[in-house]
Amino acid sequence: MKTETPTVKIVAISDEESGQRIDNFLRTQLKGVPKSMIYRILRKGEVRVNKKRIKPEYKLVEGDEVRIPPVRVAEREEDAVSPHLQKVAALTDAILYEDDHILILNKPSGTAVHGGSGLSFGVIEGLRALRPEARFLELVHRLDRDTSGVLLVAKKRSALRSLHEQLRDKGMQKDYLALVRGQWQSHVKVVQAPLLKNILKSGERMVKVSSEGKPSETRFKVEERFGFATLVRCSPVTGRTHQIRVHTLHAGHPIAFDDRYGDREFDNQLNGSGLGRLFLHAAALRFTHPATGETIRIEAPLDGELRQCLSYLRKTSRG
Known part of the structure; x- marks a missing residue:
């Protein structure tokens, strides 16, 4: 071979x-x-x-x-990829857009973006197995393991540099959809709360609002209301670890099935909805193409589990 x-x-x-x-x-x-x-x-x-x-x-x-x-x-690294062949194959179906400079995926929930922290396999390893001829494949940004949605990968070093510059200059817009507890108040359009990262003895990362933290800002818009929950569109201006998850909690509206910052009672209210994962999805990404200069806007459809949950909420809210 x-x-x-x-x-x-x-x-x-x-x-x-x-x-x-x-x-x-x-x-x-x-x-x-x-x-x-x-x-x-x-x-x-x-x-x-x-x-x-x-x-x-x-x-x-x-x-x-x-x-x-x-x-x-x-060579044992190659062996580490083999148990994940199904995941590698699934990545083919997850590709939303591809050209000579960039590749955009609709990342499935539960898959890490890269190996490390005890994981031998992530999206980037999967893509390299899928594209053995590609000389360059690097993540432009990251998504939490349980977050699904738009993930941008550079296929050329020049593209990576250009896209990182857009991230630094806040020229890239990311929109997420999150299902949160209770009725989000329409007048709460921005949360500005500094975030401080802590690493626990277990190695787990936890983030909290603290005056000692880094400045962080997320914009919010109500998309749909249900009896005991709200679907909100979240647009992070800064890109801190767990930013949306901690900002929604800070606003009094934790995200459904968030195992670190969530609310078990809220999760229990969703029994019967078919939801068993964090309801946070990177729904859209807008940026300037690094080669052509045109504005690209990519949307990632919700997976079946998230669609089923919303369908359940619409029916029970009407009932």
């Missing part, structure tokens, strides 16, 4: 990944590579952050661009 030649990877550091040492980050990115080799490529300057040499103790900052050189990964 022909082995794919490794290529240089450029990885943009998200808010979620900031704060960790570069050597620990590389261990999650280069599975199967011995620690000694990771320290060797750091020492030789083959790993660069923002095009500069760094030391193993360097702590990553959101927005950093990390150059990871080609490293031969142990």
Whole structure:
């Protein structure tokens, strides 16, 4: 079997990944590579952050661009993908748009965007298995594992740079749909609450509103009302970890089936709706195409489970 030649990877550091040492980050990115080799490529300057040499103790900052050189990964990584062949096949059906520069998916809920944190498989690994000839495939942004919807992938380094610039300059608009507890008040159109990230002893990330946190803003619009719940459109202006989930909770309206920030009583009220997952869906994404300059707006349809839940709520609300 022909082995794919490794290529240089450029990885943009998200808010979620900031704060960790570069050597620990590389261990999650280069599975199967011995620690000694990771320290060797750091020492030789083959790993660069923002095009500069760094030391193993360097702590990553959101927005950093990390150059990871080609490293031969142990063959067992290929074996790790094989149990997920069904998921890889499902990704083909999830592609919403593709050209020479970008690929856009409707990510299924329950699939991580990339391996790491104990996971051997994610969307990006699946895409690389699906497109072995692609020399470059990198995530432009991230979605939580349980969040479904629009996910943008760059197929060229120039496209990645352009799209990251749009993210930094807030030139990209993301719209999510969330089912929240109670009646969202129409006059609450913006939540501005600073968010502070905590990593628990278990390694789990928890985020809370705190004056010590980073400035964060989400815009909200009521889409549909039901007896004990509201479907809201959420448009994050900043891109913090768990931002929408914590901002809705802060406003007094946690999201349905949120295992970290939710409300069990609200979830119990949805018994019979067929819902068993977080009701948060990246519904639309608007950005400037990195090559043509035209405005692209992509919508991702809700999956069957979310549609079934809304159908149930419409019937019970009428009843």
